[in-house]
Amino acid sequence: xxxxxxxxxxxxxxxxxxxxxxxxxxxxxxxxxxxxxxxxxxxxxxxxxxxxxxxxxxxxxxxxxxxxxxxxxxxxxxxxxxxxxxxxxxxxxxxxxxxxxxxxxxxxxxxxxxxxxxxxxxxxxxxxxxxxxxxxxxxxxxxxxxxxxxxxxxxxxxxxxxxxxxxxxxxxxxxxxxxxxxxxxxxxxxxxxxxxxxxxxxxxxxxxxxxxxxxxxxxxxxxxxxxxxxxxxxxxxxxxxxxxxxxxxxxxxxxxxx
Amino acid sequence: xxxxxxxxxxxxxxxxxxxxxxxxxxxxxxxxxxxxxxxxxxxxxxxxxxxxxxxxxxxxxxxxxxxxxxxxxxxxxxxxxxxxxxxxxxxxxxxxxxxxxxxxxxxxxxxxxxxxxxxxxxxxxxxxxxxxxxxxxxxxxxxxxxxxxxxxxxxxxxxxxxxxxxxxxxxxxxxxxxxxxxxxxxxxxxxxxxxxxxxxxxxxxxxxxxxxxxxxxxxxxxxxxxxxxxxxxxxxxxxxxxxxxxxxxxxxxxxxxxxxxxxxxxxxxxxxxxxxxxxxxxx
Numbered sequence: 001x002x003x004x005x006x007x008x009x010x011x012x013x014x015x016x017x018x019x020x021x022x023x024x025x026x027x028x029x030x031x032x033x034x035x036x037x038x039x040x041x042x043x044x045x046x047x048x049x050x051x052x053x054x055x056x057x058x059x060x061x062x063x064x065x066x067x068x069x070x071x072x073x074x075x076x077x078x079x080x081x082x083x084x085x086x087x088x089x090x091x092x093x094x095x096x097x098x099x100x101x102x103x104x105x106x107x108x109x110x111x112x113x114x115x116x117x118x119x120x121x122x123x124x125x126x127x128x129x130x131x132x133x134x135x136x137x138x139x140x141x142x143x144x145x146x147x148x149x150x151x152x153x154x155x156x157x158x159x160x161x162x163x164x165x166x167x168x169x170x171x172x173x174x175x176x177x178x179x180x181x182x183x184x185x186x187x188x189x190x191x192x193x194x195x196x197x198x199x200x201x202x203x204x205x206x207x208x209x210x211x212x213x214x215x216x217x218x219x220x221x222x223x224x225x226x227x228x229x230x231x232x233x234x235x236x237x238x239x240x241x242x243x244x245x246x247x248x249x250x251x252x253x254x255x256x257x258x
Numbered sequence: 259x260x261x262x263x264x265x266x267x268x269x270x271x272x273x274x275x276x277x278x279x280x281x282x283x284x285x286x287x288x289x290x291x292x293x294x295x296x297x298x299x300x301x302x303x304x305x306x307x308x309x310x311x312x313x314x315x316x317x318x319x320x321x322x323x324x325x326x327x328x329x330x331x332x333x334x335x336x337x338x339x340x341x342x343x344x345x346x347x348x349x350x351x352x353x354x355x356x357x358x359x360x361x362x363x364x365x366x367x368x369x370x371x372x373x374x375x376x377x378x379x380x381x382x383x384x385x386x387x388x389x390x391x392x393x394x395x396x397x398x399x400x401x402x403x404x405x406x407x408x409x410x411x412x413x414x415x416x417x418x419x420x421x422x423x424x425x426x427x428x429x430x431x432x433x434x435x436x437x438x439x440x441x442x443x444x445x446x447x448x449x450x451x452x453x454x455x456x457x458x459x460x461x462x463x464x465x466x467x468x469x470x471x472x473x474x475x476x477x478x479x480x481x482x483x484x485x486x487x488x489x490x491x492x493x494x495x496x497x498x499x500x501x502x503x504x505x506x507x508x509x510x511x512x513x514x515x516x517x518x519x520x521x522x523x524x525x526x527x528x529x530x531x532x533x534x535x536x537x538x539x540x541x
Contacts, residue, residue, distance in 0.1 A: 056438065057437075058434055058437075075437070076434065076437035076438045077438075077440060078438065078439055078440040080438070081438070082434075082435070082438045084431060084434075084435065086431065088429070088431045088432060088434070088435045089435075090432065090435075090450065090453070090454075091454075091530055091531070092453045092454075092456075092528075092530045092531075093530075101439055101449075102439040102440060104449070105436075105439055105440055105441050105442075105445050105449065106440070133530045135530065135531070149439070153439065153440075
């Protein structure tokens with residue numbers, strides 16, 4: 001059984017003000033296996049974030065079925081950890097309290113919460129900053145807190161919506177490496193939304209290329225280049241060429257259609 | 259990036275220059291007081307109508323400490339009068355804060371309360387609290403109750419409006435994050451929405467404490483026979499403008515102190531916010 005099963009997902013947004021409907025996701029079917037690192041790659045507006053929100057339970061598909069571990073998704077829940085594009089931390093809580101927030105909601109005592117959160121502070125390299133508030137840390141550090149917060153819930157899948165998009169190039173590279181290291185160490189399933197071909201190729205072992213609106217799956221590419229990946233290797237470039245060709249084909253088709 | 263660097267506060271160099279710079283702000287008030295004193299002593303107006311600052315200070319001193327009974331029956335009774343006013347302020351303000359936050363959060367959070375409760379409250383809001391005085395007197399008589407009622411009316415709406423606003427403008431993504439971590443409906447309110455709305459609620463409380471002083475004094479002028487406002491109005495009847503001014507100064511001072519206290523509580527509660535300003539200033 002796949003960790004995530006998407007069956008004929010259709011999402012239509014109704015634009016009430018203009019009195020028309022907008023087809024955002026058109027019949028998406030996809031299986032994501034446990035321990036996969038899947039990158040959803042597509043141009044902005046292709047519905048990849050919407051698809052992620054449907055898996056997270058923030059939005060409901062117009063039709064189709066979403067199963068996580070065989071369970072129908074109806075609402076958000078701690079079996080699916082979400083890392084948002086912006087860190088989205090509680091600004092009044094320190095780093096450690098943000099990471100342990102899930103435990104607080106479950107009524108775990110403070111000492112026990114902090115004890116368990118320390119493991120994740122270490123995992124994302126924030127030792128020494130556990131008493132800092134989000135406003136006292138950089139964007140990259142806050143996003144580490146966001147990742148640690150999702151990991152602490154020990155969810156069956158982690159959903160990430162362009163979490164590194166707002167970071168500078170160097171921090172982004174560091175974070176990508178660390179994320180891969182965490183994924184390898186903890187064996188979890190990750191669905192990672194991105195619009196960057198390079199990011200998808202550095203991170204994913206399966207890259208799902210989506211088309212421009214309405215979002216469809218153009219091709220799901222398996223990419224098993226050993227890690228750490230050398231982004232200048234011929235294999236990397238071959239895969240990149242293939243994916244870029246898929247995207248280019250798509251834009252040519254659109255240009256002809258219009 | 260895993261080491262914490264110590265940022266020590268700037269060295270206390272040039273302390274003397276800074277003290278002198280601090281005196282700049284005293285120049286204008288000092289000139290005003292000296293000018294007022296000179297004008298009052300010049301005899302262009304009868305001293306009863308424009309008492310000199312020294313006379314006001316004398317009246318205030320006697321009112322507080324009772325050394326020469328220049329303020330007659332009020333001599334040495336300042337503490338009693340100030341306390342009477344302060345208790346009314348506190349009573350009305352506490353009631354308004356509790357109900358204002360409760361109603362505001364309910365309206366901001368639930369469509370049902372917004373539809374049922376808000377229109378009525380918004381209709382009552384434009385009615386000036388002082389226009390309730392006649393009703394307050396028939397309902398509650400002449401004592402503490404009508405004053406507390408008026409203070410409540412004046413302080414309730416700023417708290418209400420800011421609580422509604424605070425809850426309504428909570429970052430939608432924080433609510434999503436809470437749902438992702440498994441927050442129940444009640445936890446969403448107590449652990450996410452309420453703390454997120456606190457800065458706005460505190461802004462409302464600070465406006466409310468100002469209104470509370472204004473309305474206490476107003477109520478004491480008409481509907482109560484004690485407190486700073488009563489002393490002010492009573493002295494006006496006896497043309498004791500020095501006491502009128504001393505009462506005005508006392509009200510201003512106590513109002514300022516109330517706001518200062520509230521600000522201190524706010525700074526403690528919202529310490530997480532201060533970091534933002536400090537960082538913003540540093541870089």
